[in-house]
Amino acid sequence: MGCLGWRSVALGLILLEVLFSVKVECFPGLFDRISRLPGQPEVGFQQYSGYVTVVGKKQRALFYYFAEAEVDSASKPLVLWLNGGPGCSSLGVGAFSENGPFRPSREVLVKNEYSWNEEANMLYLEAPIGVGFSYSVDDSSYEAVNDKITARDNLVFLQNWFLKFPHYRNRSLFITGESYAGHYIPQLAELMTQFNKKEKQFNLKGIALGNPVLEFATDFNSRAEFFWSRGLISDSTYKLFTTSCNYSRYVGEYYRGNVSPNCSRVMSQVSSETSRFVDKYDVTLDVCISSVLSQSNILTPQVIRKWAVCSNVLDYELLDIEIPTITIVGRLVKAGIPVMVYSGDQDSVVPLTGSRTLVNQLAKELGLKTTVPYRVWFEGQQVGGWTQVYGNILSFATIRGASHEAPFSQPKRSLVLFKAFLDGRPLPEAF
Amino acid sequence: MGCLGWRSVALGLILLEVLFSVKVECFPGLFDRISRLPGQPEVGFQQYSGYVTVVGKKQRALFYYFAEAEVDSASKPLVLWLNGGPGCSSLGVGAFSENGPFRPSREVLVKNEYSWNEEANMLYLEAPIGVGFSYSVDDSSYEAVNDKITARDNLVFLQNWFLKFPHYRNRSLFITGESYAGHYIPQLAELMTQFNKKEKQFNLKGIALGNPVLEFATDFNSRAEFFWSRGLISDSTYKLFTTSCNYSRYVGEYYRGNVSPNCSRVMSQVSSETSRFVDKYDVTLDVCISSVLSQSNILTPQVIRKWAVCSNVLDYELLDIEIPTITIVGRLVKAGIPVMVYSGDQDSVVPLTGSRTLVNQLAKELGLKTTVPYRVWFEGQQVGGWTQVYGNILSFATIRGASHEAPFSQPKRSLVLFKAFLDGRPLPEAF
Numbered sequence: 001m002g003c004l005g006w007r008s009v010a011l012g013l014i015l016l017e018v019l020f021s022v023k024v025e026c027f028p029g030l031f032d033r034i035s036r037l038p039g040q041p042e043v044g045f046q047q048y049s050g051y052v053t054v055v056g057k058k059q060r061a062l063f064y065y066f067a068e069a070e071v072d073s074a075s076k077p078l079v080l081w082l083n084g085g086p087g088c089s090s091l092g093v094g095a096f097s098e099n100g101p102f103r104p105s106r107e108v109l110v111k112n113e114y115s116w117n118e119e120a121n122m123l124y125l126e127a128p129i130g131v132g133f134s135y136s137v138d139d140s141s142y143e144a145v146n147d148k149i150t151a152r153d154n155l156v157f158l159q160n161w162f163l164k165f166p167h168y169r170n171r172s173l174f175i176t177g178e179s180y181a182g183h184y185i186p187q188l189a190e191l192m193t194q195f196n197k198k199e200k201q202f203n204l205k206g207i208a209l210g211n212p213v214l215e216f217a218t219d220f221n222s223r224a225e226f227f228w229s230r231g232l233i234s235d236s237t238y239k240l241f242t243t244s245c246n247y248s249r250y251v252g253e254y255y256r257g258n259v260s261p262n263c264s265r266v267m268s269q270v271s272s273e274t275s276r277f278v279d280k281y282d283v284t285l286d287v288c289i290s291s292v293l294s295q296s297n298i299l300t301p302q303v304i305r306k307w308a309v310c311s312n313v314l315d316y317e318l319l320d321i322e323i324p325t326i327t328i329v330g331r332l333v334k335a336g337i338p339v340m341v342y343s344g345d346q347d348s349v350v351p352l353t354g355s356r357t358l359v360n361q362l363a364k365e366l367g368l369k370t371t372v373p374y375r376v377w378f379e380g381q382q383v384g385g386w387t388q389v390y391g392n393i394l395s396f397a398t399i400r401g402a403s404h405e406a407p408f409s410q411p412k413r414s415l416v417l418f419k420a421f422l423d424g425r426p427l428p429e430a431f
Numbered sequence: 432m433g434c435l436g437w438r439s440v441a442l443g444l445i446l447l448e449v450l451f452s453v454k455v456e457c458f459p460g461l462f463d464r465i466s467r468l469p470g471q472p473e474v475g476f477q478q479y480s481g482y483v484t485v486v487g488k489k490q491r492a493l494f495y496y497f498a499e500a501e502v503d504s505a506s507k508p509l510v511l512w513l514n515g516g517p518g519c520s521s522l523g524v525g526a527f528s529e530n531g532p533f534r535p536s537r538e539v540l541v542k543n544e545y546s547w548n549e550e551a552n553m554l555y556l557e558a559p560i561g562v563g564f565s566y567s568v569d570d571s572s573y574e575a576v577n578d579k580i581t582a583r584d585n586l587v588f589l590q591n592w593f594l595k596f597p598h599y600r601n602r603s604l605f606i607t608g609e610s611y612a613g614h615y616i617p618q619l620a621e622l623m624t625q626f627n628k629k630e631k632q633f634n635l636k637g638i639a640l641g642n643p644v645l646e647f648a649t650d651f652n653s654r655a656e657f658f659w660s661r662g663l664i665s666d667s668t669y670k671l672f673t674t675s676c677n678y679s680r681y682v683g684e685y686y687r688g689n690v691s692p693n694c695s696r697v698m699s700q701v702s703s704e705t706s707r708f709v710d711k712y713d714v715t716l717d718v719c720i721s722s723v724l725s726q727s728n729i730l731t732p733q734v735i736r737k738w739a740v741c742s743n744v745l746d747y748e749l750l751d752i753e754i755p756t757i758t759i760v761g762r763l764v765k766a767g768i769p770v771m772v773y774s775g776d777q778d779s780v781v782p783l784t785g786s787r788t789l790v791n792q793l794a795k796e797l798g799l800k801t802t803v804p805y806r807v808w809f810e811g812q813q814v815g816g817w818t819q820v821y822g823n824i825l826s827f828a829t830i831r832g833a834s835h836e837a838p839f840s841q842p843k844r845s846l847v848l849f850k851a852f853l854d855g856r857p858l859p860e861a862f
Binding site: 286 | 659662715718774784809812
């Protein structure tokens with residue numbers, strides 16, 4: 001086990017290099033080619049990074065990092081990865097701590113042998129505007145950003161990215177990510193299906209959502225039981241946390257700047273018992289006591305801003321968290337888009353129990369029969385987690401021993417799950 | 432992480448040596464001194480092993496292994512350790528896989544740097560008769576063994592052991608162990624307090640119970656929620672497992688040889704979902720696929736029997752499991768004996784939630800106020816688990832990331848807990 005914190009030191013330098021990489025040339029995207037990242041081992045695939053501008057009322061430049069598949073990239077699908085937050089970097093978290101080809105190790109990069117570019121061409125997008133290297137000339141772009149703006153910007157990003165990489169336009173496209181990307185991804189996918197009705201622009205083949213926020217109350221309130229069943233809170237605090245004030249009510253009050261004395265008391269009790277020395281994103285993981293998220297200064301053409309793992313300039317409409325996206329997931333399934341919801345089972349922030357209930361309820365509402373009954377799945381000779389599939393199109397899976405950032409803590413099991421998702425097959429039933 | 436299985440290969444040979452060890456002399460126990468175990472590193476403390484006979488209607492010979500404290504043993508307490516089962520070996524499991532001074536590593540023994548003999552003189556007893564090396568001349572001794580017989584034999588064992596080691600008679604005595612020892616220990620301790628009323632024979636200072644069976648229904652039925660909250664069973668199976676047939680009902684029916692079709696159906700569903708490839712004693716641990724419990728042939732004066740981790744000759748009165756021992760724990764606390772109940776939090780067999788509820792209820796019944804509120808405790812700079820203390824005499828603690836055999840999977844955290852228990856102090860509050 002490790003922790004995310006220590007990696008940040010090397011990350012700053014590497015990310016600078018991703019930004020100012022040497023360019024070469026034939027299709028427009030070639031100008032974004034990275035010749036080599038600092039301290040990077042020899043690899044056989046191409047990498048690209050750069051900006052795609054989204055022109056509208058306010059001009060915005062969205063930053064991406066693209067790692068083609070390690071072997072035979074032309075035969076492999078395109079996968080867009082989005083981290084959540086809202087406001088966290090797909091580059092710093094997704095690409096360089098989770099499922100990208102490299103992970104920083106002190107001063108150098110080492111190969112991640114369970115990189116998802118073993119199976120796909122991986123496109124990491126820094127979204128929405130204000131996150132990571134994505135920026136706007138106009139500071140007001142960072143204000144009042146919401147789910148609608150994000151989905152629209154992400155759609156335009158992809159349309160324009162295909163102008164840079166036209167040979168990927170008809171490639172099978174999957175979208176995946178985690179946490180608040182449970183909002184971004186269904187909303188983006190729905191926009192795509194709407195666009196496709198007029199003119200088929202996106203060859204969308206499926207979405208996978210890791211520890212996603214799909215229906216705020218169910219997701220967040222399952223935290224109480226998670227804490228209690230693992231010993232993080234006492235019987236009496238559990239009772240308070242399910243009757244006197246639950247987590248969704250507290251968050252709602254907090255975002256509205258109006259926390260009731262009742263909720264304040266309950267949350268203070270919960271916080272005291274769970275303690276700040278336990279990583280809520282992986283309750284079994286040891287924590288880095290002196291974990292300070294590193295920041296490196298970067299120069300963009302118009303602004304000088306600090307790069308941060310999670311944005312310190314973005315002002316997101318946090319109440320959008322209350323928009324249920326599980327209903328959008330339902331419409332996508334109805335439209336024939338395969339959906340997988342997966343859960344790192346050590347995560348208390350969006351616990352597996354809430355996600356499982358939501359997927360199960362959705363299957364019932366859609367009238368989907370269970371096609372793979374709830375059972376273990378295997379990575380090698382070990383249980384990788386549990387899974388259930390409904391109507392061969394909607395599936396739920398846990399990743400055993402995995403955190404909120406599943407590919408960080410269980411990279412091997414996560415890669416097996418990713419491959420099954422791309423192949424449209426149930427997870428391995430035996431070994 | 433590792434697994435218990437592979438260690439068994441070396442264990443057989445070592446245990447033979449414990450049995451036929453070289454003896455020297457001055458107090459009677461000196462004849463039981465072990466000069467050196469095979470492959471053992473150099474150590475500065477003394478070890479003993481041998482038989483203590485319990486003479487009664489049927490003569491029985493109980494086997495012990497005694498490792499004095501590493502440093503300054505005369506100033507340290509005496510601790511009796513008992514494994515559960517009923518029928519599992521305190522030598523094979525407790526001493527050589529959990530908290531004894533050595534652990535087997537291929538052909539040799541290596542030092543366990545978190546051995547409990549750092550803090551105490553550790554006495555491991557193979558009980559009841561039929562377990563490990565403990566035997567009877569008369570095979571019928573293995574039949575219809577029950578809690579009453581076990582407690583009485585263990586008491587007589589200790590009385591006679593003090594004849595061998597008279598200088599330990601007035602030493603502070605603690606009893607600890609795990610699992611079904613939740614029956615053995617309170618019953619033995621209560622007999623001691625009864626004996627002490629006539630004549631003070633035992634200087635009993637406290638008992639500690641790890642993942643103990645204390646009240647069968649509460650302990651075993653908490654398994655359903657444990658499975659569900661960690662993703663081992665589905666929502667629908669959880670419902671069945673709490674309404675249609677719960678675990679205590681199933682076990683009761685099973686032990687009475689009369690499983691109802693209803694319980695049979697539910698248990699078959701639960702077993703299928705949880706799968707045999709998951710270690711129920713530590714759900715996060717990877718399993719040894721080819722784990723075969725090793726057995727080594729031993730020669731005792733009268734019988735030839737195979738040594739086994741858990742007895743294959745003992746016929747225990749399994750329905751004794753339904754005797755609640757939490758009430759005995761209550762009487763011990765009333766009599767002024769400090770009690771600690773601790774839970775490895777990855778164990779589904781006797782889950783932390785059941786134990787916590789039982790201790791909490793007991794505190795209420797005894798009118799004990801909370802003296803240490805539910806909070807984290809520390810081992811080094813990491814959270815070792817959670818704890819709560821009632822009336823400065825009854826305490827509950829979890830060990831984070833620990834299995835049913837807590838000192839096996841979390842030796843460092845377990846040693847910190849053990850030290851606090853011996854010192855009669857709350858677990859470390861800060862670092």
